[in-house]
Amino acid sequence: MPSTHTEFSFRTAHDCGSARVGWFTTPHGEVETPAFMPVATHGVVRGLSMEEVRAAGGQMLLANAYHLYLRPGDMMIRALGGLHAFTRWNGPMLTDSGGFQVFSLAKLRTVTEEGVTFRSHLDGSMHEYTPEHVMRIERNIGADVIMQLDELIAGQAEFADSCAAMERSLRWLDRCRVEFDRIGREGRAPTADHLGADDLAPPPQTLFPIVQGGIHAELRRASARGILERGDWAGVAIGGLSVGEAKPDLHAMLEVCDAELPRRVPRYLMGVGFPDDLIEGVRRGIDLFDCVAPTRMGRDGTVFTPDGKVQVRKSSHRTDRRPLVEGCDCACCAQYDRAYLRHLFASDEMLGLRLVALHNVAFLNGIMRDARRALVAGEFATWSADWLARYRG
């Protein structure tokens, strides 16, 4: 088997249907799954310190290669010791290729078989994103798990368009794999301006492929099979979901992937992470999730609770002495009441957004912790049904 992921392993126990508890070992430690990965797009979970993220139950962070490539630059991060040293997060990390950002943020993008040419959303400069270039970027940034470049299309795309993008994503996976392995053998390119200690040997990393195929079961199957035919992987991601399709379609695609993908590797569902999505995903065999929702919504005052979402700015909270969630062990709920948090939002104080973001991150991590406990106790089926009934009630 390829030497690309000897430092990565995964073991599972306590299966309940497709759900299971797992331990994903990486060079920077072990992740207990199912797990939610807080999103640190620019190398920071917006508004929170790494200590706060850790205390809120964060195990593994996700950063974005597109954003970090544009600023401060992948070579700069490498010169500063790599993503872990740069951000002071010493746990496991993953970089998304940024394909989604190239397709959604960049201006004037042109997609060809070779790759994507685009204008930076920051300064209008022109850039080329090919599978090979993306591998060089992610090898420089140095996260433990790096994602392939894939072609993204709208969630409800027609069969022919979904098929073409899925097949191109497989061809791009081949090119990613070749370049990933080449850098592993030959080392990284020297930094042009010798910014610092020039470490040519890449850190131990593993490349995750991404199952595509829109909402078409046949294409999802073909994508999963194509990926598995191409070799052995330390994990497999499922992409292109939660981009506008209906929930039953999302669930159906997860069931198709669940049946196709081997159970001996972690499955990572990209960009999906509302509370009920997490539980529906775990039920269908997903081990890793990420989503910007807890911090993005937190900054807007939207709070995740076991009874659904609550808006902290509501005037009914003016004299409410309760925490956001009774019994929540996060640093926000341990200390502050809704009346004060509402006041912080009304006064535009930054502490308000920080505290609600912190609660939301802790809340999602808490759901995953409780799911693991329920699985270990053999109570996952009833626990998850009760949880969803309360949340949706």
Ligand SMILES: [Zn+2]
């Ligand atoms: Zn809380």
